[in-house]
Amino acid sequence: MSSFGTAYRIATFGESHCKAVGVIVEGVPPGLPLTEADVQPQLSRRRPGQSNLTTPRDEKDRVTILSGTEMGYTLGTPLAMMVHNEDHRPKDYGEMDYYPRPSHADYTYLEKYGVKASSGGGRSSARETIGRVAAGAVAEKYLKLAHGIEIVAFVSGVGLVNMTPAGDYEPEQEEEWADRWNKWWATLKTVNREQVDSNEVRCPDAEWAAKMRQRIERSRDEHDSIGGTMVCVIRNVPTGLGEPCFDKLEAKLAHAMMSIPATKGFEIGSGFAGAGIPGHVHNDKFYQKGDKLGTTTNFSGGIQGGISNGEDIYFNLAFKPAATIGQSQPTVTYQGVDGVLAAKGRHDPCVLPRAVSIVESMAALVIMDALVLQNARKSTAALIPVDPNMPPALRGELGLGK
Template structure:
């Protein structure tokens, strides 16, 4: 289906070469200050034609805010967002009427619907992601203003060129990689046209992409994304666990082939004693005492629920295969789509966190109407409550964690 989310719902529409693409966003809280410029930032980071290592299609992807806002403030009603397709060239894809392109959705869309768009895959095009990015930009603004949640993605690898996960095989994830996850900012990412914040690696990536482009070929890669200041308690077991919904969101992005959270597959190569995340006493972004983990190999999610640590994950994109001598690939394509996918990953992450927050807030609001609990086990820090209770339900002043 073309809809995503439960309480923060997004419905996208449009094909690569139709008149427009866009979305309808339902569930945006009323009173949020919102302008087209707030949304345009991420659309401009996603748009084609940004450099010589992206597609030459010329689109500025200017967003038009059609409804749901007045005087720069959201009304709580559905928001309609529209972006015109101005540089359409469906005739470039005429040969797909006779020959389905390898590794594209030309054949599968025809098999499913019995009819296909002029550009072949239609909704399978990355052009469809404009609606997601526009909706996600709204979610990002709300999350940052209300919770201080930051979402930053960067290109970790292109082809075989990448920032190493660790300096040697004895480390789950290396200090340099984890420091990058912890501290990287969007302005650092955007300084490089590859969107890799490691200058030396970025230069090698450029060389690899240009060499692939010169050979009329293309490359895939790997994107790392981190979500900071996410409160604990998000995720809906058993089937809508937080990492499951993030995987759902990421794997729905065109050309995505895999998803890993935290240490991912690397974690399977270590003993549990090397890979466990020990609990320690710490503070949250407000300075309140909370439980923290000393390593965070789990990527901020345990049991399908956020634990308050940074949530970080990776998703990989596919490589498009050519078919020399059978079908000459026409149209305008990215020799490497990975750099333009960075804002798509960020905004899809925002849609997941936004929806999960609204669900958790609804649960907490309903629970707040009930009498307070007075028989909690042991002495524990309650996530998001800012208080500690003992077995008798009384406040404890020394903030001990996990008394035995």
Template sequence: MSTFGTLFRVTTYGESHCKSVGCIVDGVPPGMELTEADIQPQMTRRRPGQSALSTPRDEKDLVQIQSGTEYGVTLGTPIGMLVRNEDQRPKDYSEMDIYPRPSHADWTYLQKYGVKARSGGGRSSARETIGRVAAGAIAEKYLRLSHNIEIVAFVSSVGPIHLFDPEATPSSDPAFQSLLSTITREKVDSFLPVRCPDTVASGKMADLIAEYRDKKDSIGGTVTCVIRNVPAGLGEPCFDKIEAKLAHAMLSIPATKGFEVGSGFKGTEIPGSKHNDMFVPHPTKPLSLATATNYSGGIQGGITNGENIYFKVAFKSPATISIAQQTASYTGEPGTLEAKGRHDPSVVPRAIPIVEAMAALVVMDMVLQQQSREATREMLGRAARLVPELSRQEEKAAVEGVEKVLEAVEKA
């Protein structure tokens, strides 16, 4: 469906070439200062037309808050946000009336609904993610204010070019762990247009994307994300483990094809004696524990342990390309499709804020659930502390009552 979350619920709406796209966010805590200025930076990082390596579609993606705030403060009621589609070109998709685009959602949407959007990808378009990013910006602000939680994503590979040795286990690399602990969004954005935080790797990735763009082709890649300062205890066993919710969130992003957390698939090659994260006294928190390593990616038993959460998301090469492809029409007749329209030769540079937004939505929902549990537990604790006192008072009253009855009997 189009709704994500339990206590912090986000519903997105809109198609790639309709009048507007956006979302409704329910469960935002009241009393938080919030204006469009808190949301727009992430929208701008996601918008098309950022460089020669992205789609030339010219959208400013200016967000408008429609409800849920007054005088710049959240009311606790649903927040509606809207972004207008300004640079629409539905005529670019006339060939879709004849041919479903290979590896795109045209055919599957038609099978599911019996009708499909005739312009662009409809709900399968990356335009749908605008609502996610807007909602994620709200979640991020609350998480930052309440727990100082930081979420930073960056491009870790494009095609065969990797930021770290793909044959090694990055989770055991001190340089990788140092990067996770220190990387900032400002640092990531200083490596535009690719957003890979390394001069050499970023340059090679940019050249590769440009090469595929010039050939009217496309190329995929991976995005790595770290979530810092997450409190221990988040996650809901057994089916809503936090890595399961993160996987759900990430694989709901268009063009994703893979997800791994912590040591991921490389962790299968390490024996348990080396893979186990040994506990040590926490360096700054008395009576608390930390781990000497972090192969688990900050999650054990589906619950956060207080260490950095990190994961990687794989994005396939964009399906819509301008190379002539032999395919079949909706009626099964062989033909040639040469797609028009404006599309990214690689989605990974613009996927960064989307990954961050979906991570924020998961953590925000888990934080609210845990806060609810802790609040109810505290209420029970207060009640338990009152019980002995109440019991003594009730016992005293009962004894006094019996004594009065006995006195009355003796007098009689």
């Protein structure tokens, strides 16, 4: 489907080479100060043609708010936003009328609908994500104003060049292993978008960024592509977000992230590394943190039982190499006749630098939706008169040891 969310709900529209792409957003709180200037920065981080590490397609991606605001404030009614496609070249795809591109969605879309977009990737193109980014920018503004929530994503790896904590858990090297994790959590607490945007790779560490750049340039010069990994951290998230069982917060995040084009893997907190860590080490111990509880470690990634616990939420995301490359590749026509295809369009040698704002935006959509749902539950429950006979055990007020 082309819609996402429950209480804060979006529906995107448009194909890669049509006249325009955009989004309709329902559930935007009324009275939020909002103009195109609030949305444009994230779209500009996502747009093509930013550097020689990205596709040369020259789109400015200027957003226009069509409805849902007046005099710079939201009305609470559906918000519609649109971006014109200005530099599309359908003629670049003529040869692809005959051949399905290897690892692309040409064949599967044709099998599903019986027709397909004859230029670009249609709805499977990353142009579709413009609507997501616009809607996410609106959600981010509310989250920042109302709760001080910060969302920062950055490129953590390109190919085999990766800056995340490495090495399996070994009891005899536990201190060194724990030190790597502690340094990683410290990085996640302080990383900001200014650091991320300080280079074209969008990696906050200059030394690692230089290595990643070299790897991307190699693929570009070989008319090839390369994948990589991204990390996203969400700070200052209130406790209690997420629903039990099927709509756990990490499940909604996974759904959101795996809906982004080119994603192939998602892991929250310790992720797959947690499978090799003993429980007595992996368990996040509680301590008194202001007027709430905190945890001394954060292998859970800020979510326990599918519900936010107040610690930083962080996850890793894997992107595959872009499917469309300039090298000649053996394939067959839609009728099964052998042939060779070399893509002529303009494409990214590595999609990660431009995907940072997409990941941040999808994270914002998930947190916004969960927050609206939780606030509705809390405000509804607040209308029930306080029952002095409610057992203290239900309220967590036994006070043992105090």
